[in-house]
Amino acid sequence: MYDTPPSKASRRSDVDPFRAMDVMAAANRMIAAGRDVISLAVGQPSAHVPRVVADTVSDFLGKGRVGYTDALGRVGLRTRIARHYAETYGVDVSPDRVMVTTGSSAGFNLAFLTAFDVGDRVAIATPGYPAYRNILKALGIEPVEIPVGPEDDYILSAGALARVHRETPIQGVLIASPANPTGTVTPPEELKRLVEFADEGGIVFVSDEIYHGLAFGPETSSALQFTNRAIVVNSFSKYYCMTGWRIGWLVLPPHLVRPAERVGQSLYISAPELSQVGAEAVFGATEELEGIKLGYERNRALLSEALPTLGFRDIAPIDGAFYAYATIPDGFGDASEFARHLLETALVAATPGLDFDLQRGHRTMRLSYAGDPAEIAEAVNRLRAVPGLGG
Ligand SMILES: Cc1ncc(COP(=O)(O)O)c(C=O)c1O
Numbered sequence: 364m365y366d367t368p369p370s371k372a373s374r375r376s377d378v379d380p381f382r383a384m385d386v387m388a389a390a391n392r393m394i395a396a397g398r399d400v401i402s403l404a405v406g407q408p409s410a411h412v413p414r415v416v417a418d419t420v421s422d423f424l425g426k427g428r429v430g431y432t433d434a435l436g437r438v439g440l441r442t443r444i445a446r447h448y449a450e451t452y453g454v455d456v457s458p459d460r461v462m463v464t465t466g467s468s469a470g471f472n473l474a475f476l477t478a479f480d481v482g483d484r485v486a487i488a489t490p491g492y493p494a495y496r497n498i499l500k501a502l503g504i505e506p507v508e509i510p511v512g513p514e515d516d517y518i519l520s521a522g523a524l525a526r527v528h529r530e531t532p533i534q535g536v537l538i539a540s541p542a543n544p545t546g547t548v549t550p551p552e553e554l555k556r557l558v559e560f561a562d563e564g565g566i567v568f569v570s571d572e573i574y575h576g577l578a579f580g581p582e583t584s585s586a587l588q589f590t591n592r593a594i595v596v597n598s599f600s601k602y603y604c605m606t607g608w609r610i611g612w613l614v615l616p617p618h619l620v621r622p623a624e625r626v627g628q629s630l631y632i633s634a635p636e637l638s639q640v641g642a643e644a645v646f647g648a649t650e651e652l653e654g655i656k657l658g659y660e661r662n663r664a665l666l667s668e669a670l671p672t673l674g675f676r677d678i679a680p681i682d683g684a685f686y687a688y689a690t691i692p693d694g695f696g697d698a699s700e701f702a703r704h705l706l707e708t709a710l711v712a713a714t715p716g717l718d719f720d721l722q723r724g725h726r727t728m729r730l731s732y733a734g735d736p737a738e739i740a741e742a743v744n745r746l747r748a749v750p751g752l753g754g
Contacts, residue, residue, distance in 0.1 A: 378497035379721070383714040383729075386642070386702065389714035401742045403730040404712040406543060406685065407602040409738070410655045413648030416641040432633040434624050436463025436612070444612050447646065451584045452576075463642075464622055465634045467573050467598035467611035471498050472630065474594045474613060477622040478535060478567045479504050480573045485535035485569075486527060488519040490688065490719035490727070492543045492571070499661050507533055510722070513677045515687075517545040521556035528564060536561055538586075539571035541578055541683025544719045544729040548682045552586040558589040568593040573611070576602030576652070578683035579660055590614050599638075601684070601733075602652060603645045608640035659685050662732035662739040665676045667742045673752045675728075685733040688716070690726050694751055697725040709745040 386404040393400045411417075423429075435441065441461040448456040464470040471494065478484060481503035489508040499506040509527055511517045522535060540549035540556060549557070561568040570586035570593050588594035598611030611634075615623055627633075645652075666687045668680045670678055674692030681687050695701040698715035705711045716727030732739050746752055 375501050376505060378500050379414050379493065379718075381493055381497070382718040383493075386706075386712050386714055390706065393706070393710070393717070398710060400706070400710045400712055400736070401493070401738055402712040403732065403739075403742055403744070404714045406731045406733055407606040408601070408655065408685075409734040410604050410658075412472065412604055412608070412641070413645055413651045414642045415563070415648050415651075419644035420637055420641045423637065429636050432463075432636050432639060432727040434462075434628040434631070434633050435620075436461070436634060437636070437639045437643070440639050441494045441612075443643050443646055444614075448585070448587060452588050455584065455585045456587060456614055460612045460617060460620060461622065462615060462627065463634045464611045464613055464627075464630055464640055465556075466595045466600060466609040467571070468498075469495065469609075469631055469634070470596040470598070470611050470613045471495070472502070473602065473623045473627055474569055474596060475499060475502050475504060475614075477615075478569070479618045480671070483533065483534040485537060485567075486519075486524060486533045487538075488517075488542070489722070490544055490716065490724065492539060493718045495537055495571075502607045504535075505594050507531075510720075512723075513679075517542070517679045519548050519557075520553060524557060525560060528560075528566070532564075533566060535567040535569060537569040537571060539574070540583060540718045541574035543574070543684055544686050544688045544714075544716070545679035546681050546686045546688065547679055548578050548581040548583055551582055551588075554586065555589045556583050558593060559587050562590055562592055570595045572596065573601055574597045577656065577685060579663055579681070581682050583683065585597070586693075587614060588723060594619065599642045599645060602746050603642070603648075604652070604655060605638070605641065605645065608635070608638040608641055610634055610642045623751065658736045659732060661736045662734070663687075664742055665736075665739060666732055669746070670730075673746055677727075683733055687730045687732065688719075688727060692752060698728050699725070701728065704744070705749065709742075709749050711742050711745050 443459040445458040477548045486507045595614040599605040675689035678689040702715045714729045716724030
């Protein structure tokens with residue numbers, strides 16, 4: 364009587380696929396089959412981890428034991444992260460408020476689980492990073508998507524947030540600056556207005572600062588410069604080139620530290636110790652990391668110049684992160700067809716916009732320029748050769 368398998372997955376797991384990962388998998392299959400695909404699909408640096416990280420970690424490995432750490436993370440790393448706030452933003456953050464996480468992805472889970480209850484409403488900008496919507500939904504929290512577009516430079520303003528809150532109150536708001544997929548940077552004065560609006564209304568402010576260090580011109584501010592009530596989510600994946608190490612951090616307001624620690628103990632035990640050791644070392648690799656960033660700047664200049672000539676429109680300000688986001692050229696069907704066409708004819712993989720915007724994303728595309736400059740230049744050449752593109 365026990366041999367009937369359960370016939371359904373949970374309703375909470377019915378979230379959208381992360382299509383960029385699907386595109387990456389398709390591109391990887393082609394690469395494995397010997398095709399020379401260039402991927403602009405996924406936001407991960409092609410650069411290797413800085414030398415000092417590899418050396419420090421192999422020394423540590425030589426000593427033999429890799430174990431669990433405290434759920435909040437190794438004290439040395441938490442202290443180094445706290446110092447980073449003093450050095451970079453002039454903000455005093457106690458190491459006690461820092462929690463090391465398994466990438467910012469785990470950070471979101473911990474932040475949402477400790478700050479929100481089932482049924483709470485959390486505002487996010489659309490287009491936006493799809494995992495926000497998916498994680499919130501899986502946790503029974505309602506994502507409230509506020510559209511942004513060319514008319515507001517793809518930036519969610521305090522005014523737009525206030526209008527939504529007046530209609531149906533929200534309990535939280537999540538802002539990413541620089542943002543994925545648009546690359547926009549919320550100006551410091553707007554970020555301050557957003558933070559103040561949230562603080563005044565008792566709204567939890569979650570600041571995704573994972574692309575800090577990767578702004579090309581405009582200044583990036585941490586929410587912690589304006590408040591100590593915000594939850595800051597950050598990661599070693601992007602500027603620090605450590606995607607596969609799955610290591611990130613949270614800065615929490617004091618009253619959420621113990622709840623996050625309790626939840627973290629049961630969900631993850633701790634972030635991987637080896638990755639924590641590597642992360643502490645990477646703070647000593649600024650020169651190498653700034654060199655890698657120069658490569659992104661070259662890629663960005665190339666794409667900024669090429670995209671309009673290829674027929675892309677409504678190009679979001681390419682201010683930060685390593686993404687260009689734009690409406691696709693006319694005459695190629697919707698963005699998924701266009702992405703398939705580019706992969707087949709030009710061997711260039713890029714992400715259709717539906718990941719980031721379920722309403723308007725069938726006309727948009729995200730191109731990641733986190734790769735090597737020679738590779739990005741070759742991708743642009745291949746795009747120029749596609750009949751109908753820019754010709
Ligand atoms: C805006 C944003 N936040 C968070 C993440 C998750 O990164 P990780 O879990 O590697 O820290 C990503 C990954 O692309 C991202 O683009």
